[in-house]
Amino acid sequence: MTVSAQSPDDAPSAVRLGLRENWRQFSLLALINALVGGMVGLERTVVPLIGSETFHIASASIVASFVASFGIAKAFTNLVSGQLADNWGRKHVLVLGWAIGLPVPFMIIWAPSWNWIVAANLLLGISQGLAWSMTVIMKIDLVGPKSRGLAVGLNEFAGYAAVGLTAFATGWIASATGTLRPAPFYPGIAYPVLGLALSVLLARDTSAHVRLEAARHAPAAPARFIDVFLRTSFGDREMFSICQAGLVNNLNDGMSWAIFPLFFAARGLGVEGIGTLKGVYPVVWGVLQIVTGPLSDRLGRKGLIAWGMWVQALGLFMIAALDGFGWWLLASLLLGLGTAMVYPTLIAAISDVAHPSSRARSLSVYRFWRDMGYAVGALLAGAIGDAFGLAAAIAAIGGLTFVSGLVVALMMPRR
Template identity: 45%
Template structure:
C-alpha cells in the first residue's frame, strides 16, 4: 500500500474529487432555496411563514443531528462509508418533491435532505482536513466551502429560472436526480478513504487532547466555544433570511425570476469569496477575520430594511455574502487547529451541530417574531445579535497568525 502523505499538492487528485463531490452536495440544497414559497402556494395552497417555518425546521434539525451523529460514528466507521450514507439519504429527495401530494411529504423530503447535508458535507470537510494537514488548511476549507456554496447559489438561480420558464415549479427539482446519482457514483468508484492520513498526523501532532469534547467545543475552550457561538448566530441569520427573504421580495413586487436571481447573489458571493478568505486564514489572525465577517453581516442585514431599492438590496446581499465568506472557512480551520486529529471529527460534528441548529432558531424566530413585530423588527434584532457575536469573538478569542490590529496572542495550550 502506498504511504500516505499530507499536503494539498501531494493529494491533489483526491482533494479535487472531494471538491467536485461537495459541489453536488451543495447543489441538492440549492434546488429549493428560491422556489419553496411559490411551490408551497401553487401546489398545496400554503402561504406565509407556516410553510417556510416547517420546511426549514425539518431541514435544520435533521442536518444538525446528522452532524452530531457523523462525529460520533467517525470513531467506528470510515469517512467514505459515512459519505456514502449521506448520498443514500439524498437519492429519494427529488422524487419525493416531484410527486409529493401533501406538504407532509415535502417535510419528509427535507428531513432526508438535512441528513444528506449533515453526513455528506461533514465527511467531505473532515476528509479534506485529513488530506492537507496543517499547512494550507484554510485554503482547503475555503475551496471546500466555495464549491458547496457556489453550487447552492448557481442551482438556486437555475431552479428559479426553470420554474419561471416552464411555469411549473416542480420541474425545478428534476436536476436533483442527476446530482444525487453523480455524487453517489463518484464516491463509490473513485474516492479513497483517508484513515492513513489521520494516523500520520496523529503521530506528528503536539495538540493536546480535550478533556471534554462536548463542553470544550460548546463553550469552555476560548477559541472553540467562541467559534461555536458565532457559527450558531451566523446560521441563525441565514435561516432567518432563507425563510423571510423570498417573502420580503414578494411583498416588494419582485418576480419569481428576480427572486431567484437575488436569492442566488448571497450564496454565490459567499462561495466565490471563500477562495480568498480561506487562504487569508492561513496568514492572518482568524479571530480578527471572524470579527470583521460578523460585523459585515450585521450591517448587511440592517441594510435589508431598505430593500425597496433594488440597488440597495443587491449591495446588502453582496456585503452579506462577503461577511459570511470571511467567517465560514475559518470557523472550520479554527476547530481543526485546536483539536487533536483523533478528536477532530467529533469536535467538528459538535460545532456543526450547534452551527446548523442556528437554522432552526432562525426559522422559528423569523416565523414567530415577524408575525408579532413585523419583518423590520426581526431584521433589526438579527443585525444587532450578529454584531454582538462578532464583538464576543474579538474579546474572548486569541490569535495564532499575523495580526491585522493589536490583539491577544494565544498561549501554547490554545494554539
C-alpha cells in the first residue's frame, strides 16, 4: 500500500513501510544515533573519577549527582518529546536535541567545580531525551509493525555500541595521557557538530509514514496526553509491567555509571582497566541487540524481558561478591547480555500495544519512567554505598533487578 505525501523536507513521493523500502533513511538515523550514544560514552569511565580525584569528593552520593541530573532531565524531556514530535515534526525535535548538546563537552573540559559537571549533564539529558527519542520513533515509523523489534535492535545497537567504544576510548586516552581532562573529551566536540549537520541536511521527517500505518487501523478517538500517561503508566497491566522493567533496567545502569568506576578504583584497578570493563558492558549490550530485537519479533517479548532481568541480576551479584578483573569481566558480559535481551524488547512491546496515533506519546511515557531509573539508581546506590559500602549498593540493586523480572513473569501477558 502506498500513498502520496508531501512534506517540507521531501518532494511528493510514494510512502512505503518497511526496512528495505526505507534503508537509506534508516541507515542515516542509525549513524546519527551512534553519535548520540557517543555523547553518553564520553562520561561512562572518566567523569566519576574526575569527581573523586580532581574535585576530591569522598561521598558516593555527591559523585552520583551528575548521573541523577542527567536522568531527571532526560526523563522529563522524554515525557514531552512525543508530544513535540506529533505537533512539531520528528526532524525539528531531532535538530533541537543536537543544538542543545553542543556546549556539553566544553563545560566538562573547563569545569572549575563539580556543579559545572552537574549542569552539563542537565543539558546532556535534555539533548538525549530529544535526539535519541526521535531516532527510535523515526525508525519505528519507517519499518511498520512487522519489524519493530529489528528496528529497535538496530537503533539501540548503534547507540550503545558507540557508548561502549567511546567509554573504552576515553579510558585509554586518559591512561595514555595521564590526565582525566581535556584529552578524553576531544571526540565529544566532533560528535554533536557532525550529528547536527547530518540531521539538518539529510534527515527527513517520518510523519507521512505514521499516517499511512494509522490508516490501516481502526480510527482512534483523539486522546489527551494525561490519558495516555495514565494508561501507559498504570492503567494497562501490560504497559505497567513494561514501564517498571524499564525503570529498574536503567536503575541498575545508573548505578553502574556512577558506582562501578569508584568500586573498581577502590580495589586497585587502573583507569584503562576500568575503561575496559565500562566499555565491554555496553558494547555487548549494543551488538547483541541485532539478535535479540528480531528474536523478540519471532518468540515474543515476555520471556526475553523476564530472563534478561534475571541475567542482569546475576551479573550484579557476581560483581558485588567476587574479586578480580576476570570475574568482573565475566559479570560485565552477563550484564551486557541481559540488557540486550531486555532493552529493544521493551520498546517494541510498548509499540505493540499503543495505537499508531498515540504511539509517540506512549513511547515518551515509557521512556520517562525508564530514564527516571538513572536518577533513582544513582541516588539510591550512592546512599547505600555511603552507609554500607559500594559492594552492598551493587548487591541491593541486583536484588531489585531480580524482583522486577518476577513482576514481568507474573503480570505481563504472553503475545
